[in-house]
Amino acid sequence: MAGTGLLRRKSIDAMIASSRGEDGGAHLERSMGVFPLMMFGVGATIGTGIFFVMSETVPEAGPAVIFSFVIVGVIAGLTALCYAEVASTVPVSGSAYSYAMASIGELPAYIVGWCLILEYGVAASATSVGWAEYFNQLLDDVFGVRIPHALSAGALADDPGVVNLPAVVLVALCCVLLLRGARESARANAIMVCIKLAVLGLFVVVAAFGFTSGHFTPFAPEGFSGVAAALPPIFFTFIGLDACSTAGEEARDPGRTIPRAIVGALLIVTAFYVLVAVAAVGAQQAGSFEGQEAGLAVILSDVTGSDIPAIVLSVGAVISVFSVTLVTIYGQTRILFAMGRDGMLPKAFSEVDSRTLSPNKNVVVTCVFVGLLASTVPIDKLWDLVSIGTLAAFIVVSATVIILRRTRPDLERAFEVPLYPFLPIASIVACLWVATKVPGETWFLVAGWLVLALVLYAAYGRRHSVLAVTRK
Template sequence: MRALLRSLVRTKPVDRLVRESGAGEGGELKRTMSPLQLTLFSVGATLGTGIFVVLGEAVPLAGPAVVVAFLLAAVTALFSALSYAELAGTIPLSGSSYSYSYATLGELVAWVSGWCLMLEYAVSVSAVAVGWGQYLNDLFDQGFGYTLPAAISSPPGEGGLVNVPAVVIVVLSALLLLRGTSESATVNVVMVFLKTGVLLFFCAVAFTAFRSGNVKPFAPLGFAGVSAAGSKVFFSYIGFDAASTAGEEARNPRRDLPLAIVASLAIVTALYVLVALAAVGAMPLSAFKESGGEASLATVLERATHATWPSVVLSLGAVIAIASVVLTVMYGQTRILFAMSRDGLIPPIFQRVHPRSRVPVANTVIVAGFIAVLGAAVPLGRLTDATSIGTLFAFAMVNVGVIVLRRTRPDMPRGFRTPFFPVTPLLGVAFCGYLMVKLSGVTWVVFSLWTLGGLVAYFLYGRRHSRLNSDPGGTP
């Protein structure tokens, strides 16, 4: 029993993790990503469907003070972002919080973190792919007066047979990822600039209809309303950690990864606050309340201009935004699986790198196939809520990891140091725990079942095949 417990808490030394980084079966990943590409990878993963629809749900809670709610959520995310920045600059690997946990908290916690990230990435990107099809239909309807038949645009149980658009965007993203990391990053840069431009277009149009009376009273429900809205919009910030999955393909990871993580959060926050201010200034609070949470940015534009063409532009921006999220999140999923496979915890097929493209081909194909099936045939429903709790768990483990590594390896070179240590990571843990407690009971049930399945998989395969079994070198 003692041997079993020791194996569950064994860590993989940071020096060894870094030494083994980059190499998989068949070759190494290629360091091609610049600071701009890394930053926009995180922006691309974060700036998706949330901002296009979340205002309709958040404004009735906070009123015009939804602007403050976005800032509150940004501060909450910042605690974890700073911890991510420190560990990314210290342990520049592909595994994100999985690798950080392996180096600081032990193999079992690392496995659970990786397992949670599988849930977060796979299910969330499936849901995003489904959303892409819906926005594509909106674009067709507004621009051409045509909508796809329900049979090929909705899954079984929701009036259709198969969601073809969801499959299409997953396949296109997979084909781009298979071409190479540099090509994928370049396309993402273009898409991020386009969707940022569309959001700035929204602001320019909405500010022409700005009325000071629309922002009074500023906080009709007080801080309680702002806090509730902050919890609602927090999940629009999930994705800022995407750059941390590119640790082995960054040109200068110790310098560039911390910069990319913090800069992406700043960029997204500025856009969210600007869009929120433009929206509440252009449309009265009563209109948001009357919509029953269904008001979106398109609704704001239609009321501001009394025309449909701005909504067409916005729908185009949403299609681009969601495509970018699918691309970047799929990339992150494959790199986390690559790291777990290299450690022996999942089958070796996930670490096989193509000698010419330097891409984990089989890994990418398997991930794309799984996501495409989910998006095409499964009504995701409440399952998507479980991605939030998995994300928060991973965030909490990163904050704890910073504290542990500062105590166990204070001498390690760090590209970035979290300010106000240990207050900042402790606040990160506290905020993550608070938001997890606020999630529904159904979400906790799904998360518990997923975690139980992960533990079964670990004891049946991962623990037995861990590379630390054949080449210990770990720290009990």
Template sequence: MRTKPVDRIVAEGGQGEGGELKRTMSLLQLTLFSVGATLGTGIFVVLGEAVPLAGPAVVLSFVLAAVTALFSALSYAELAGTIPVSGSSYSYAYATLGELVAWVCGWCLLLEYAVSVSAVSVGWGSYLNEFFDAAFGFTIPAEISNPPGDGGLVNVPAVIVVLFATFLLLRGTSESATANTVMVFLKIGVLLFFCAVAFTAMHSGNLTPFAPMGWAGISAAGSKVFFSYIGFDAASTAGEEAKNPRRDLPMAIMLSLAIVTAVYVLVGLAAVGAMHWQEFDLSGSEASLARVLDEATGRTWPSMILSLGAVIAIASVVLTVMYGQTRILFAMSRDGLVPQVFQKVSPGRRVPVANTVIVAAFISVLAAVIPLGRLVDATSIGTLFAFALVSVGVIVLRRTRPDLPRSFRTPLYPLTPLLGVALCLYLMVGLGGVTWIVFALWSAAGLVAYFLYGRRHSRLAGGSAGKGAP
């Protein structure tokens, strides 16, 4: 239950074994990092699975998920401005709820980031096939483009996009942020193009009945599409590489959430307006938006443009979420809870090279062999748990350290963080029993790892793992 003092967490910010991280990221880059990690994850990949659950009311499901994310985002904004370091909710939990809870939070974040990247990589491969089919009339053989269980042996395209993101991350943070900025603007342009084409094929009859499954369907789809809001906290993982973290981190988190919510609602409305919700049976392909354009227009060129844009733009999700995971592992390693190799910084590039390579290898294996549906739900439950802990952390830190300077304060305290916890738990309940079993097994494995390694090597407890680190 030992907590790490906030002053010590902040003082150690940026420091790793062999060097320190470099502060290069502006408010625009931080905002687009969060947008890049969020926008596309659900709308490009999961919409086809959510529409059959809620019908046209899937638009309200996005709003429900957005409100849940908003309460969590307000808590994130306060803690990011108060504790501007790389560890995101792991570091916030360490300062407020104790080492064991922080470990569980960090362990859940590993599930969130690794699995979400893997899921998006699977979707990337589907859009690559859609583009090849529309442009050249051929597709990559299922044996090497689908995971086992989906008619394939190994998903090679998913591995390729992970390797591309790894290459950018190893070149440096500034270069990664610049590449992400270009990809995010491209992604927004592609989604606006989708809306422009889909709205021309819109039929009011497709929107009735609006909520055929009632509130239960809206809620179930909300639990599913919450996956599409994972990533708005990506800016909080860049606390040690932001130029002005206390000012920019809270602003970046709130701006990114506003941008992605507006785009999601617009795209969701355009999709269900252009194609009847009962036709959203897109089994065998995660490229749901491209299929909407095919069905709505009867032509191939709109879906070809969308698929090409998605191929390029979804890579930004892989890039930014992989970045977030490496920085959380960096913070955990600095605390001694995971091996030292994860905090070693390259003197030249000022990035954690070994950390990035290990993460890339792990994600590549997941993306290559696990089907998308299993990945989505496992990601959502780990994320919701971490978000709930952040909201609790705001309450604890307000009570234990009211003197800390806060560049942003959560409005309507304590109602806002309490609602954040309640909504996260509500959406967690909406996930399936198998997902809960996976979450329980993952958490149990994390506890075993903590008591076998983390507890004995903790720097806060005077362990040996952190020796030599600043």
């Protein structure tokens, strides 16, 4: 243990010992190689952004939304290199929470942990709401029926219903799969990711036949301010980078596996985002994106004059968003596991099922939380909340690189960020800049969430922390 009081830190050696079960506590099984871990990153990212966020961002940025995707890809690239160094050096569950516990201190780590809980919980809720939209569209295209509005819209939607039943069903399916264990979940996710990439490739090819250069004029109707306004919702989709690191304790040969998985996932995601954005904007006028549900499927129907390609894409979207929701719920359970093991949450959160070697209690708790949120809150109220959590995680990870280089130069680093310290500093500055684009009302909601976190820390976390117990 290092530091004192609210800034006491858990040693990296102790974290790694815990991840191996050497302290007598629960630990997770190292069962993932490069490919399934990379598919976790892709699975948690592609689906939310490309299937849903176009209707949120194109009205802001116009065709210049392509630049928005590129900018986010560059910023995420800077952060990905930081993730690769830290996650391979501290290969444990908990992602940015654990890294903050090792580098900054207990209270900042606790706050980061609650940001991640908000990020993953709301992300899973948002994607399940979006999944419900595509599922309804698929039912309409194939069978000519739609789920009644009362059962497909949350009570807090602008046009309220009673409950978003499809979203709840999706969360329940994810719960069943995750209870079977990480290895089975990773295998199912990899299959779904391959299907979604194939479907998006089909979209790019088919949409190219409707490509019209005139759709790119005016290119940036709101100028750079419009491009910047589209950044926060897109950042929401890059949660996949953090999802890779939440599996750090379940990666085989983490020094080699984690950096390759994170960088590989980033390259795949950015390439597909830009290709699909160019194809979509080229095939449909920017003004048509606003308020459009299942937008990519609509584009294919308009281009081909047939419902068949749109049905194929809707099937791909239903499968795709299933994997996004699955991995984001998975990430949430591992954050809770790490915080429970450190005594920042009740001990039950650190328990592992003896058969599946998975924190199954966390799965149930997370799915109940996500299901309640998804059943009542509309998708447009959720985007920016997730962006705050993602930005917080990115900033902490980048700062951790700098802190550990100064405080623990002796650590064995399987991967090192190039151009240090320029790249970590550039990542922090870029993320802070994007944070200024998040609407003020979102910051008020996040502030309320963190006030609750501080109350719980004072009432429970500070006294039950393993660092406090060890000190006694």
